[in-house]
Amino acid sequence: MAQQLKPAWGVSSRFPTIIRFRSLVVIACSLALVLFASFFVIDFKNKNYQLQLQLHQLFRNNHFFEKPCYAPSHSATDLLQDGTWQHEVPAKWQFSASRDANNYGLSSEQCLAAFPKLFTEIDKSVKLRKETKNPITFDEINARKTLGQGMGRAMIYQGELYIIDYGDMTYTATRAKSTLHSLHRALVSMTDNESLPSIEFHFSADDFVWDSLKAEGGPVWSYSKRNTADIDEGDIDDNNIWLMPDFGYWAWPEVNIAPYREARRRIATVDAQFDDFQTKKKQLVWRGAMNTGAELREQLLEATRNKYWASVRAVDWTNEQSIADNMLPIEDHCRYMFLAHTEGRSFSGRGKYLLNCRSVFISHTLLWHEAHHAALLSSGPDANYVEVKRDFSDLEQKIEFLLDHPDVAERIANNSVKTFRDRYLTPAAEACYWRYLIRKWGEVCDFEPRLYDGKTNKLRGQPYEEWLLSAH
Known part of the structure; x- marks a missing residue:
């Protein structure tokens, strides 16, 4: 009788193999539990963070955050x-x-x-x-x-x-x-x-x-x-x-002034026609309504009445004929050597357009300040405009001086362009x-x-x- 063949592995060789298999199962299960726990923790943290955001928003919606007004010692602009x-x-x-x-x-x-x-x-x-x-x-x-x-x-x-x-x-x-x-x-x-x-x-x-x-x-x-x-x-x-x-x-559509950048372009185009500053019209120009700043404007009209160096006219914005006869596009003011400026109910919105011209800006003493007020300078070699008394009583004297000293007038006009058109009014x-x-x-x-x-x-x-x- 042939001898019964024994399996290649017996009890003694099978036991370690079983142990190794069960160990792998335990390790795999442990890893799975660790991964599951990790995902759970991450999800919990995310939900907790979202909850914190919701609570923060709820808090923010019901309170004004008080903050120290003068702390830290250096403000944002100080740092700048x-x-x-x-x-x-x-x-x-x-x-x-x-x-x-x-x-x-x-x-x-x-x-x-x-x-x-x-x-x-x-x-x-x-x-x-x-x-x-x-x-x-x-x-x-x-x-x-x-x-x-x-x-x-x-x-x-x-x-x-x-x-x-x-x-x-x-x-x-x-x-x-x-x-x-x-x-x-x-x-x-x-x-x-x-x-x-x-x-x-x-x-x-x-x-x-x-x-x-x-x-x-x-x-x-x-x-x-x-x-x-x-x-x-x-x-x-x-x-x-x-x-x-x-x-x-x-x-400023009510007075037929184009959007600001377009108005500046038109002004620069007119000024480009006068390479020689001395070829501009040697007159003081002003156009405006009389229903605001009436006292000041009446004094300007009186000071310039019948003067050869003045082109000063009132515009009645309710009268079509007055508009047709007297209205002057803002860029065409720049054809004149001298530009008169008057305040109205307070400031005059026309001022910054005139300051864009390469002309001599002439204003009475200003009471009302605008954002760019600190850049105005009326004396010294860097003067960028001419100041006269509020009643215009010294206007003629200053105009005649500028006509007699065209180099001074040109310097002031150039300073105006440098200061305003090319910088502070950009x-x-x-x-x-x-x-x-x-x-x-x-x-x-x-x-x-x-x-x-x-x-x-x-x-x-x-x-x-x-x-x-x-x-x-």
């Missing part, structure tokens, strides 16, 4: 001024009008380097708040329960513009929209606009802020303001007025001013606005892109 801001300006960078005039997106450092005199009026407002230890509070903003003619309430939240409230704009509709368009343009032209502080503010599209509206409390952004010394006794001072660029930086300067205003306003606020209403959880303001498509 001492050169330690997050961006660096190339050492050799200099503002060039031919390259940079229409650049709405200059960096903060470039803005400060290019326009050192532009921000003086803002700095005055900031200084007053700091010296009096009087930060802007939400209660101060919210104290204004109703909006007067031409007023609106808005906020900038993480670089986005929202319209909270919009008053009666019967006489100021295009002005208000032009101003908001310009502000929005300055925001979207900034690549890192989320770095701007979130702020809330009121603005006025009227020529100035009435005492009754100032009395309701709270600071207001406006086109013009006066020094306290120039305010009549008994009137409320303008210390709560913060200057903003006027509506003309967008457009679209680039306007955008820089808006962003500096936002930074400085945020610097002296002790609150950040809430985006959502705490009770309804709805947006407190209408996103600007949506607002501009709705009827107002």
Whole structure:
């Protein structure tokens, strides 16, 4: 009988194999449990993080975040001024009008380097708040329960513009929209606009802020303001007025002035026809309405009546014949050697257009300041305009001097171009001013606005892109 064959493996050889197999199963199960636990922990952390975000948003929607008004010791603009801001300006960078005039997106450092005199009026407002230890509070903003003619309430939240409230704009509709368009343009032209502080503010599209509206409390952004010394006794001072660029930086259709960049192009085109400054018309030109600033303007008409060196006429904007006979396109003012400027109800929106001309800008002593006021200089070799008395009593004397000294007149005109057309009244300067205003306003606020209403959880303001498509 043949011997029974035994399997190649017996009990003694099979046992280690079984142990090894079971060990592999245990290890595999353990790894699976570890992986499952890991995924569970990650998922838990994600859900926990999302919960934290929701709680954070809920908290944010129901509170105003209080923040130290003057801490840290260096504000954002201080850092800009001492050169330690997050961006660096190339050492050799200099503002060039031919390259940079229409650049709405200059960096903060470039803005400060290019326009050192532009921000003086803002700095005055900031200084007053700091010296009096009087930060802007939400209660101060919210104290204004109703909006007067031409007023609106808005906020900038993480670089986005929202319209909270919009008053009666019967006489100021295009002005208000032009101003908001310009502000929005300055925001979207900034690549890192989320770095701007979130702020809330009121603005006025009227020529100035009435005492009754100032009395309701709270600071207001406006086109013009006066020094306290120039305010009549008994009137409320303008210390709560913060200057903003006027509506003309967008457009001024009511008086047939083109959008600002187009108006500047037309002005430069006319000026290009006068390589020889002395070939311009040797007259003082003025066209304007008499229903605003009537006393000043009557004095100008009287001082220039029947003068060979004057082309001064009133325009009645309600009379088609008067418009046809007397209206002069803004760019054609630049054909004249001398340009008269008068204030109206407050500032005159015509001023910045005239300052774009290569002509001699002649103005009475100004009471109303605009955003670019600090760049005006009426004496010395760098003078960029000529100042006369408010009653124009010395106008003839100064005109005759300039006619007798054409080199002085040409130097002043060239200084005006250098200072204003090629620098402080460029679209680039306007955008820089808006962003500096936002930074400085945020610097002296002790609150950040809430985006959502705490009770309804709805947006407190209408996103600007949506607002501009709705009827107002």
